Amino acid sequence: MHIHIVGAGLAGLAAAIELEAQGHSVNVFESASQPGGRVASRIIDGHIVDAGFQILLTDYPEAKRLLDYDALELCNFTPGSMLYKNDKFHTIGDPFRNPKDLFKTLLAPVGSLRDKTKLLAMRRNILGASLDDLWVRDDLPTEKLFENYGFSDKIVTNFLQPLFAGITLDPTLQTSSRFTEFTFAMLAKGSSAVPAQGMGQIATQLSQKLSPETLKLGSEVAKVTSSALTFADGTTQKADATLVATDVSTASKLTDAKELPDLARWHATTSVWFSAPEPPFTKPYLLLNASGKAPINSVAIMSNISQRYAPTDKATIVASVPSSVEQAPTAITNQLVDWFGPQVEKWEVLDVQHIRKAHPLQKLGYKRPGYLHSNNGVWFCGDYLAEPSINGALRSGRIAAKKILNALSSLT
Numbered sequence: 001m002h003i004h005i006v007g008a009g010l011a012g013l014a015a016a017i018e019l020e021a022q023g024h025s026v027n028v029f030e031s032a033s034q035p036g037g038r039v040a041s042r043i044i045d046g047h048i049v050d051a052g053f054q055i056l057l058t059d060y061p062e063a064k065r066l067l068d069y070d071a072l073e074l075c076n077f078t079p080g081s082m083l084y085k086n087d088k089f090h091t092i093g094d095p096f097r098n099p100k101d102l103f104k105t106l107l108a109p110v111g112s113l114r115d116k117t118k119l120l121a122m123r124r125n126i127l128g129a130s131l132d133d134l135w136v137r138d139d140l141p142t143e144k145l146f147e148n149y150g151f152s153d154k155i156v157t158n159f160l161q162p163l164f165a166g167i168t169l170d171p172t173l174q175t176s177s178r179f180t181e182f183t184f185a186m187l188a189k190g191s192s193a194v195p196a197q198g199m200g201q202i203a204t205q206l207s208q209k210l211s212p213e214t215l216k217l218g219s220e221v222a223k224v225t226s227s228a229l230t231f232a233d234g235t236t237q238k239a240d241a242t243l244v245a246t247d248v249s250t251a252s253k254l255t256d257a258k259e260l261p262d263l264a265r266w267h268a269t270t271s272v273w274f275s276a277p278e279p280p281f282t283k284p285y286l287l288l289n290a291s292g293k294a295p296i297n298s299v300a301i302m303s304n305i306s307q308r309y310a311p312t313d314k315a316t317i318v319a320s321v322p323s324s325v326e327q328a329p330t331a332i333t334n335q336l337v338d339w340f341g342p343q344v345e346k347w348e349v350l351d352v353q354h355i356r357k358a359h360p361l362q363k364l365g366y367k368r369p370g371y372l373h374s375n376n377g378v379w380f381c382g383d384y385l386a387e388p389s390i391n392g393a394l395r396s397g398r399i400a401a402k403k404i405l406n407a408l409s410s411l412t
């Protein structure tokens, strides 16, 4: 069988790996000059700059299945985080992994002692369930989930909102509680990490699992039907099946699948990357904004996590906002001056990233089938059919490949 895949993001790559492993011939047509889609890195003035601030949660089941973590030389954030609140920095540790952080955590001004015991109860409740069970629990807006666990407004505003807004890119906390609980489980069980040489290494490693001729970079597809692709230059190619692994908005444009327009809604994010002569702090913590003042959500000194993110004697810093910030980088830089003082005036902006299509929105109760076989005969995969994450994209690609093979084998 010969199968065409449009898009070499993580979903398309995972599908291609599965199809080739089952002995089929595959071509992956990718419009960009590198694979990875939304997971990519560039070098700017010797600094590694990822496509937005992204992390790999090492307990993602699909990532564990497909990726060689040793070869990626994963570098971990310290469990827990730093918070900026009342003009000071505070540490919230993970006392299960760093018992010495317990007192600092209890004393941090983020919530009452009662809130901290509620956090332990939430941890027990989530880790006591299997991942499959988490995905069939009642699906509520995340803010309602926090209310049901009995958290005070203080801990939600100071800690839970900045933490989960940074991950779900939804500052309003309306995102699915199932996704939030799944993410909480991943945070609690594994590490938050980046490959030593940037997030783009994830895609590089996946693409190296494919046969040399499989991946066709710089190949922009203009139209897709169940049996043929039309490229931007007007040429066409036929295959036994076609899997569209682009983002949902592009998938909708390339095909006339009626199911897609309803799924093509997005959360945006803005990231500003800086080169600094030295880091404002040296520990490998993620810093969350608990001050209640916009716009920054989080700051990561990426070169504290992996030195290779910056040239010698420099630091690479990324400040992120889970929405589109028109006045970035000025508003972000001004807030960094408030936090870190005049040293920020020596920081140089490396990149300003307005990513309007970052995470696809999902309706509450969405079943996450992983694939779509449209009435027009075209197959689809991507994070919008699973959950908006590295794990979701990889899972979707694998499931779609299996479904295509089942369907094709039933025809022979």
Ligand SMILES: Cc1cc2nc3c(=O)[nH]c(=O)nc-3n(C[C@H](O)[C@H](O)[C@H](O)COP(=O)(O)OP(=O)(O)OC[C@H]3O[C@@H](n4cnc5c(N)ncnc54)[C@H](O)[C@@H]3O)c2cc1C
Pocket (backbone or CB within 6 Å): 006, 007, 008, 009, 010, 011, 012, 029, 030, 031, 032, 035, 036, 037, 038, 039, 051, 052, 053, 054, 055, 056, 057, 219, 220, 221, 222, 245, 246, 247, 250, 269, 355, 357, 358, 359, 381, 382, 383, 384, 387, 388, 389, 390, 391, 392, 393
């Ligand atoms: C800023 C940001 C931060 C994120 N943070 C995290 C995080 O910390 N942790 C996490 O787990 N997830 C995170 N995510 C989510 C994760 O990156 C995505 O869910 C995942 O990468 C989506 O993969 P995909 O393969 O479904 O789609 P995409 O990555 O969008 O891949 C689609 C591919 O199709 C290609 N394509 C498009 N049109 C055409 C065409 N006409 N012809 C040929 N090719 C085409 C594109 O170039 C692209 O390579 C983040 C996403 C963003 C944007």
